[in-house]
Amino acid sequence: MTPPIVLTLAGFDPGGGAGVLADAKAIHAHGGYAVAVITAQTVQNTRGVFQVRPEPADLVAAQLDALWDDLRPQAVKIGMLGSADLAEVALARLVDFDGPVVVDPVLRSSSGHPLLDDVDGRYRALLRRATLITPNLPEAARILGKNLRSAAALCDELVKMGETPCLLKGGHGEGDRLEDWLCRPGEAPRRFSHARLSTRHTHGTGCALSSAIATRLAHGEPLETAVETAINWLQRRLASTGWSLGQGSGPIDLLGQKDFSR
Numbered sequence: 001m002t003p004p005i006v007l008t009l010a011g012f013d014p015g016g017g018a019g020v021l022a023d024a025k026a027i028h029a030h031g032g033y034a035v036a037v038i039t040a041q042t043v044q045n046t047r048g049v050f051q052v053r054p055e056p057a058d059l060v061a062a063q064l065d066a067l068w069d070d071l072r073p074q075a076v077k078i079g080m081l082g083s084a085d086l087a088e089v090a091l092a093r094l095v096d097f098d099g100p101v102v103v104d105p106v107l108r109s110s111s112g113h114p115l116l117d118d119v120d121g122r123y124r125a126l127l128r129r130a131t132l133i134t135p136n137l138p139e140a141a142r143i144l145g146k147n148l149r150s151a152a153a154l155c156d157e158l159v160k161m162g163e164t165p166c167l168l169k170g171g172h173g174e175g176d177r178l179e180d181w182l183c184r185p186g187e188a189p190r191r192f193s194h195a196r197l198s199t200r201h202t203h204g205t206g207c208a209l210s211s212a213i214a215t216r217l218a219h220g221e222p223l224e225t226a227v228e229t230a231i232n233w234l235q236r237r238l239a240s241t242g243w244s245l246g247q248g249s250g251p252i253d254l255l256g257q258k259d260f261s262r
Helices: 018-031 057-070 083-091 119-127 137-144 149-163 203-220 225-240
Strands: 005-012 033-045 049-052 073-077 102-103 166-168 178-182 191-193
Touching: 005 018, 005 057, 005 203, 018 033, 018 203, 033 057, 033 203, 057 083, 073 203, 083 119, 102 119, 102 203, 119 149, 137 149, 137 166, 149 166, 149 178, 178 225, 203 225
Parallel strands: 005 033, 005 073, 073 102
Antiparallel strands: 033 049, 166 178, 178 191
16 A cells, blocks of 8 residues: 655754654654655754754745645645744645644744744744644743643633644643643543653654654544544653663654564
8 A cells, every 4th residue: 555645844853853854753653655845954962952044945845846746745744944934835835735734833942942933924824724733831832922831721722823723732741640632623622641751762752743643644544533643652652762862852762663673
């Protein structure tokens, strides 16, 4: 069977833990075929992001046109864009696209480096276009421009903002349980709760999760099923990681390589 083509539109992490390299691993882990357009080059390693340089908008647009002409995707995942200009480019290419679009609003690195120049009207229009957005708690608050800490309040405000389903990720919360919330217009939020794992290998969790969801949607799974399956898969990958790569937030074994017999 031919796998569904899933496009990742995201930044490049030379360490391979996040961005398009992590996205491609997650897409292939879920039975998709990954194609990618890089939105920004970064200088980073497991200890942090030190520099970001967005790609020219005309180059990104040309790459998307080439893919649309020959390797048209069945689903799109959008991660770090680097500039609001690229949000406008992405939105223009999605005008005649009827497949699922998952937007992971990567606004700031875990080390504190800004990864998007402005959350302006163009970026908000892209969020409204999405099938699902997957912000963490700080990203949700920035998108809303409100200092809200309650997951329930953030869910309610995000849905009202654009009538777009939202998976609010709880990794920045507190306590022994990590709670993610799937919020959809007109429905009670669905909570996914699991034990918070003690591991430093968490680099690229948001990239991997959103890419996994996009791929499962490309296979035709309902939204809630795709979200639940992707969350459970990521938890298993986080629990199984035993690598010691890098000195900071290490990469996740997304392809199960540690499990392969030699």
